[in-house]
Amino acid sequence: MSKPMPFQRVEGEEIMALGNSSCQGCGHAILARIAFKVLGKNTVYTSVPGCIWIALQSSIPLYWRGTVFEGGGALISGISNGLEATGKEMNVVGFYGDGGTADIGLQALSAAAERNENVIMICADNEAYMNTGGQRSGLTPIYASTTTTPVASESRGKKSNKKNVPFIMAAHNIPYVATASIAYPNDLVGKLQYAKQLKGFKYLHVQSTCPTGWGFDSARTIKVARLMVESGMWPLYEVTEGNNFKLTYKPRELKPVKEALSQQSRFRHLDEKEYEYIQEQVIMKWKQLSEMDGKKLPI
Amino acid sequence: MKHMELMVGNKAVAYGAKLARVQVISAYPITPQTTIVQYLAEFVAEGELKARFIEVESELSAMVAVQGASFAGARVFTATSGPGLLLMHHPMMEGSDLPVVMSVVHRSNKSMQPDHSDLMAQRDNGWIQLYCENNQEALDTALMSYKIAEDSRQTVPTIFGIDGYILSYTAEPVEIPDQEKVDEWLPPLKAPWAPDINISVQEWRRRQGRMSGSQKAWIDHDTKFRNSLGIIKEAHASFEKTFGRGYGNGLLEEYNCENAEAVIIAMGTIASTARSVVDDLQKEGKRVGLVKLKCYRPFPAEEIRNLAKKYHAIGVIDRNVSLGSNGNVFNESRSAVYDMVERPKILGFHTGMAGSEVTPQIISKIAEKTLKSIKEPVDPIVEWVGGA
Numbered sequence: 001m002s003k004p005m006p007f008q009r010v011e012g013e014e015i016m017a018l019g020n021s022s023c024q025g026c027g028h029a030i031l032a033r034i035a036f037k038v039l040g041k042n043t044v045y046t047s048v049p050g051c052i053w054i055a056l057q058s059s060i061p062l063y064w065r066g067t068v069f070e071g072g073g074a075l076i077s078g079i080s081n082g083l084e085a086t087g088k089e090m091n092v093v094g095f096y097g098d099g100g101t102a103d104i105g106l107q108a109l110s111a112a113a114e115r116n117e118n119v120i121m122i123c124a125d126n127e128a129y130m131n132t133g134g135q136r137s138g139l140t141p142i143y144a145s146t147t148t149t150p151v152a153s154e155s156r157g158k159k160s161n162k163k164n165v166p167f168i169m170a171a172h173n174i175p176y177v178a179t180a181s182i183a184y185p186n187d188l189v190g191k192l193q194y195a196k197q198l199k200g201f202k203y204l205h206v207q208s209t210c211p212t213g214w215g216f217d218s219a220r221t222i223k224v225a226r227l228m229v230e231s232g233m234w235p236l237y238e239v240t241e242g243n244n245f246k247l248t249y250k251p252r253e254l255k256p257v258k259e260a261l262s263q264q265s266r267f268r269h270l271d272e273k274e275y276e277y278i279q280e281q282v283i284m285k286w287k288q289l290s291e292m293d294g295k296k297l298p299i
Numbered sequence: 300m301k302h303m304e305l306m307v308g309n310k311a312v313a314y315g316a317k318l319a320r321v322q323v324i325s326a327y328p329i330t331p332q333t334t335i336v337q338y339l340a341e342f343v344a345e346g347e348l349k350a351r352f353i354e355v356e357s358e359l360s361a362m363v364a365v366q367g368a369s370f371a372g373a374r375v376f377t378a379t380s381g382p383g384l385l386l387m388h389h390p391m392m393e394g395s396d397l398p399v400v401m402s403v404v405h406r407s408n409k410s411m412q413p414d415h416s417d418l419m420a421q422r423d424n425g426w427i428q429l430y431c432e433n434n435q436e437a438l439d440t441a442l443m444s445y446k447i448a449e450d451s452r453q454t455v456p457t458i459f460g461i462d463g464y465i466l467s468y469t470a471e472p473v474e475i476p477d478q479e480k481v482d483e484w485l486p487p488l489k490a491p492w493a494p495d496i497n498i499s500v501q502e503w504r505r506r507q508g509r510m511s512g513s514q515k516a517w518i519d520h521d522t523k524f525r526n527s528l529g530i531i532k533e534a535h536a537s538f539e540k541t542f543g544r545g546y547g548n549g550l551l552e553e554y555n556c557e558n559a560e561a562v563i564i565a566m567g568t569i570a571s572t573a574r575s576v577v578d579d580l581q582k583e584g585k586r587v588g589l590v591k592l593k594c595y596r597p598f599p600a601e602e603i604r605n606l607a608k609k610y611h612a613i614g615v616i617d618r619n620v621s622l623g624s625n626g627n628v629f630n631e632s633r634s635a636v637y638d639m640v641e642r643p644k645i646l647g648f649h650t651g652m653a654g655s656e657v658t659p660q661i662i663s664k665i666a667e668k669t670l671k672s673i674k675e676p677v678d679p680i681v682e683w684v685g686g687a
Contacts, residue, residue, distance in 0.1 A: 044371075044494045063494030063503060065370050068389045071363035074355060078325065078367020081351045083494070085322040085373040090494060108363070111356035 001240050002178070002194035002248070004186035010193075012040050015062060022055035025218025027208030027225060028124050030182045032056050035095070035122060038192040043091040044079055048072040048105060050097035051131040052124060063090075072100045073108030076119040084118075091196060094121045098137035099129055101205075102165045106138075113172040113201045120195050120202045123165065126210040134213040138163040141233070143274050144266045146213075151269045161281070166205045170239045173299050175200040178238035178248075181207045183225035187236055187248055194238075207234045215265025227260035232282045235289055243297040247289060257282055302475045308466030311434040311473050312378065312402045313338035315441020317348045318481045319400075321376040322488075323368035325353035325361045330411055331463035332380040332404040339376075358383035362390040362399075369397040372493030374445065380463060381406030381417040388421060395425035395456055395520075396508045398448035398488070402441065403460040404467045405567070412654020413463040415566065415619040419595075419627050425524050427457040427531065428596040430566040432546075434471040437461045439544060442476070442485060446534040447527065449488050454508060455527050462568045464654065476542055484541050528597050547591065550599040553606075555581055556588030561612040561670045564590045564628060569616055569650075569657050576662040587666045592628060600635035607636040612644040614669030616662070618651040625681050644672040647681035655686035 015036035022029045028051055036043065047053035047066040057064065067075040076094040083090055096105060101123040109121065128146045129135040135148040136158050143157040151157050170177045175198045180188040188206065195202035209225040211218040228234040229249060236249040257279050261267040270278075306314070312335050316324070324343070326336045342348035351373075353364045358379050365375040377399065379387060384403055405413040408420075418428055427447060431437045440459040448457040461467060491506045510516040510523075528550065535549025546552055555577050556562060565573045570591040577589045590606060590613075592599075606613060617626020624630060629647035636642045648665045651657040661684050668677055 042496050046367075061500045063500060065367065067363050067366065068359075068393050070359060071390055074325075074353075074360035074363035075367040077353055077355075077360075078323070078364035078369075079371045079494075080367075081323050081353055081364070082368030082371025082373035082375070085351050085368065086371060086490075086493065088371070088493075088495070090496065107356060108360045111360060114356075115354065 001246060002190040002238055004190040005193065007034055007037070007185045007189055010037050010189060012037060015041065015060060017059040017061060020056050020059035022051065023212045023218070025211040025221040026051070026055065027126065027182045027210060027221055028052055028056060030221070031124055031206055031208050032060060032095070034185055034188055035192055036060060036062065038189055039091050039093060039120070039196060043093055044083070045093040045095050046072065046075050046079065048096050048100035049131070050100055051126065052095055052097060054131055069100060070104045071108055072096045072105045073110070073112035076121065077112045077115065077117045080117050080119050092119045094119060095124065097124050097126065097131070098139045102138040102163050110168070110172065113169055113174050113203065116174060116200045118199055120204070123205045124208045125205060126208050126213060128213050130210050130213040139165065142278065143270055145269065146266070156274065157269065166203070169203040170297060171299060172201070173242045174203065175242065176202040176238070176240060178203070179205045179207070179234070179236055181225050181229050181234055181236060182209065183222050183229060184236060184249065191238060213266070215268070216263050220263065224260070224263050227255065227263060231255045231257045231260040232286045233257055233260055235286065237289065239297060243299045245292045245295060245297050247293045254282070254286060303472050304475055305470050306434060306473050307334070307468050307470050308434045308437050308461045309334040309404065309468070310338050311438040312441055312461065313342065314475060315438045316376040317342050318476060318478060319374065319442055319445045319485060320482070321350050322373040323351050323353065323365060323375045324377065325355050325364040325368070326377045326379065327355055327358045327361050327383060329358070329380045329383040331406060331467040332378050332383070334467070335378045335402060335404070358386040359390060362387040365399050366390060366394040366397050369399050370493065372488065372490035374488045375399055376401070378402040378404065380404045381408060384417045385420060388424070391421060391426060391456070392424040396454065396510065397456060398454040399456040400441070400444045400448050401456070401458045403458050404463045405460050406463045407653040410653040411463070413465060414652045414654065415460070418458065418460050419619040422596055422627065425455070425520060426596065427455055427527055427594070429457070429459040429594055430592070431459055431461045431466070432568060432570045432591060434466055434473050435544070436546060437466065438473055438475070439538065439542070442481060443534050443538050445485055446538065447531050450530045450534070451489065452530070453523050453526060455524060460567065465568045480541065484537070525597050528594070528599060531594055546593055550594040550602050552591045552593065554589040554591060556590070558586050559588030559610060560586040560673060561614065562588045562590045562606060562610045563614040563616060563662070563666050563669055564592050564632065565616045566592045566595065566618065566628070569618060569662070572657060572659055573662050576659050576666060580663065580666055585667070585670055587670050595628065598631050598635070600631070603632050603635040604639060607639055607643050610643055611673040612646070612669045614646045614648060614665050616648050616650060616665060620649050620652065629681065646672055646677065648684050649682070650684040650686065652686060657685060661685045
């Protein structure tokens with residue numbers, strides 16, 4: 001299992017160049033800085049359309065290839081096999097967003113996991129299609145106002161719950177699945193380091209807060225991300241060796257979801273009943289996860 | 300000594316990939332391509348071919364996976380048919396800088412039987428398209444495709460097509476070239492664009508051949524793609540010299556044209572039937588020859604103009620249709636000769652669609668009408684033949 005480590009103690013040089021064209025306070029820039037320092041120079045990374053390709057690619061000086069939106073899982077598979085066929089050992093990383101992972105990219109991703117390709121897949125989850133202007137995705141939480149689920153007289157935001165992609169990936173019985181948050185860098189570093197030394201398919205699903213799309217002050221990126229974890233909206237855990245489930249962050253008491261959600265204008269319209277629904281869901285899920293903690297998933 | 304074996308077209312294709320020592324294969328089964336995948340999987344399983352086989356969940360992923368492996372520096376192969384090819388369209392367009400080689404076993408969009416509508420739908424995306432007449436040509440074209448795609452001056456993805464069923468599941472004697480001879484002729488792929496920790500990222504970036512971002516990128520791509528015509532001819536000449544077998548000049552072949560006043564143009568297996576038809580007609584004193592078009596993309600317009608200088612009428616057989624327009628080869632042949640002062644008649648014939656049989660009688664009718672058009676006006680200029 002992973003061991004947390006402070007970012008400052010990670011050996012090797014910084015990969016991210018200074019300056020990038022992401023929005024002020026973008027969580028992805030923090031995630032990329034951490035991820036690529038841990039992975040190091042001997043890394044090929046790949047993109048599909050999304051915020052990361054558009055805003056960050058030019059400031060990540062690594063071997064890189066992009067492909068079609070729906071092909072991310074296949075691209076890392078091909079590169080990994082091609083490198084092995086030509087006798088090279090390099091980390092192969094897919095670094096995709098909501099669409100490239102959970103929606104249009106899910107088919108190729110699932111197949112790559114099922115084949116247990118030797119790659120690392122990082123989902124930078126900002127809970128909507130932010131690069132195209134904040135449309136809802138499969139990872140958008142219920143009731144969130146997005147540009148395709150606007151709040152108006154006939155609409156209360158997104159109608160359905162967030163897709164549980166980490167559990168979908170865990171169901172593939174792969175060597176490693178973990179959730180992480182940009183507000184918990186020690187935990188994130190430890191998980192990346194653990195993933196890096198494993199053979200086979202490694203999946204990291206990282207919540208990356210988005211001031212532009214979620215509607216909060218860009219100075220509060222980390223604060224909001226932390227509240228999402230502290231409230232149980234985004235639990236941190238890992239699944240090792242195919243099915244060993246372990247919570248990696250266990251607060252004595254969860255903060256009320258209202259504390260986290262009221263910071264974000266996408267939830268500004270929520271009434272008490274809606275808050276209550278989300279709160280009940282979170283408590284129920286947290287209870288289930290706590291019961292599973294340290295046990296084996298039925299996979 | 301020649302090593303001959305009786306094999307179906309799909310096996311000839313698989314042998315081609317094996318002789319080329321492909322390193323990464325990815326494909327998704329679809330009729331009538333399926334057995335290519337099975338033969339290759341067997342070669343790999345039995346240790347006859349040292350390659351990695353990525354068993355993907357769709358044709359789209361097959362295309363992206365071989366592009367990824369090609370990017371990583373490996374020699375790659377994939378194969379598909381009809382609908383599978385259509386699913387590949389997006390990544391084919393997006394990753395057309397890499398020397399991927401693909402076999403297409405033609406399947407109509409209106410039946411599982413062959414016509415060229417599948418591959419013609421990919422005509423605008425910068426892939427070389429070569430059409431094959433028989434199983435020997437399929438194997439030989441597989442090898443030539445690697446020579447063409449991986450040329451050190453420029454890399455261009457290459458497709459070679461065989462007609463589904465007519466070749467894919469029909470056995471013919473095929474000469475299998477000597478592996479050592481192939482190895483010498485087709486050395487391992489050099490891929491300066493591949494990631495390599497021993498070169499700096501800055502240097503590596505300079506080596507990338509991708510073209511995107513502006514109109515200039517389109518101009519550069521088009522220029523590069525057109526240059527492929529010369530490379531195809533060179534690769535073909537070198538193949539012919541080494542292996543003693545050739546297919547015209549690599550772009551097209553004129554058959555029994557010495558005394559011809561008119562020619563018919565045919566592609567794929569129709570060309571095979573057409574050979575015997577023009578032989579018979581010539582015996583009757585009818586001066587009509589055959590032009591087999593092997594390369595459709597890039598379009599060999601100069602070669603078509605050379606035909607136009609020699610013959611008074613050209614009957615183009617299109618096993619495809621651009622709905623609402625005409626056959627693609629007809630349209631492009633006419634366009635190629637438009638600026639010539641003295642132009643031949645060019646007639647169009649659609650036939651063999653959705654696998655409908657193209658008999659010697661049909662081809663004979665086409666040839667006679669083409670010949671007749673020299674002396675008198677014929678109507679219509681474009682018509683559908685057969686397929687009742």
